[in-house]
């Protein structure tokens with residue numbers, strides 16, 4: 001499997017590239033895949049071997065690699081304007097994208113602020129919330145609330161509202177503590193309890209905190225419907241309605257981090273739509289550019305925007321990134337929105353998701369599978385593993401076996417998840433389901 005001897009790119013990469021989210025020493029045993037090109041749902045390595053990109057290249061790709069329509073839009077944009085600063089200047093792609101995204105919220109969130117990566121969008125939402133309260137004369141509101149198992153990115157501010165020990169513990173001394181409240185994770189249901197009851201229970205915990213601290217709390221940040229990075233914890237949409245009501249009652253902002261769950265991933269364009277609510281801030285990134293270019297943004301309401309609007313410079317939101325509103329990235333996003341409209345992607349995905357769920361039924365019924373769950377174009381299940389050593393190596397062994405079966409899959413702990421691009425054909429669906437099962441059985445036997 002490991003073609004390190006024959007492929008010069010692997011050795012050269014391990015010498016000079018520090019790979020993300022990786023203990024580099026593990027590459028002594030885990031293969032590094034030298035990817036050469038992409039086509040549709042497939043990635044091809046330098047030896048011509050193919051891998052079905054069943055996790056959309058870290059949840060970013062929506063319409064396949066080398067998508068002809070996004071490629072064409074980008075090539076045209078490249079000859080027009082590759083980049084210009086967004087302070088004091090504006091351009092057609094950023095205006096059009098802002099207008100179209102605002103329209104998708106029915107103008108509820110009418111102001112778009114841009115950055116490049118997801119963590120920066122989270123930083124922006126946190127800073128904006130704090131600053132909006134300060135501008136409104138409530139400068140005591142300085143604290144943030146996040147959920148147990150939350151993930152909002154790995155820069156210092158975003159990590160402060162992230163509750164994943166592996167990412168957080170080493171940097172604890174650098175972080176400002178946030179309030180961590182119960183997750184509405186439906187897996188926490190006790191005998192006979194429904195997901196809605198878990199949601200109610202978790203919302204009650206939040207209310208207890210707000211009763212005591214609301215005067216000091218600026219915002220609560222949540223990943224609506226699915227807490228992806230923590231192992232695809234899914235919750236009832238009623239939780240978001242309860243959050244909205246509590247935030248209104250106790251005067252706290254609601255930040256929806258839709259970086260992973262937005263852009264149609266959970267079945268609606270914004271995950272919050274399934275609860276019939278709008279947050280005060282929504283963060284988008286990952287899928288927004290179709291998986292092509294780094295682009296993130298924060299959308300907010302007019303009354304929040306108005307607290308910054310003043311003759312006083314220091315009341316303004318003095319935050320910037322060099323590539324803010326990059327025209328190429330915005331053009332990729334516009335091409336992505338065009339595909340959503342022209343192909344009625346959300347409706348097509350509902351049928352595609354039904355077929356994928358059906359194809360996964362044998363796996364869902366496997367005696368070593370627990371909590372098989374699905375939301376939109378996300379599937380996840382937990383492997384039942386007794387032996388702690390086997391559990392600890394499960395993810396790595398699964399990844400390696402998946403590559404041997406032409407699949408790109410990277411479990412989180414003992415949670416296997418599928419997050420494919422929105423273009424799988426029926427043949428690709430059968431292949432994905434049968435190979436995932438074969439990999440699972442091989443890894444569980446070892």
Ligand SMILES: *Cc1c(COP(=O)(O)O)cnc(C)c1O
Pocket residue numbers: 117118119120122151152153154223228229257258259260261285286
């Ligand atoms: C990926 C992710 C982020 C961080 O985005 P980056 O672009 O990796 O910085 C933040 N929040 C959620 C929910 C994510 O899935």
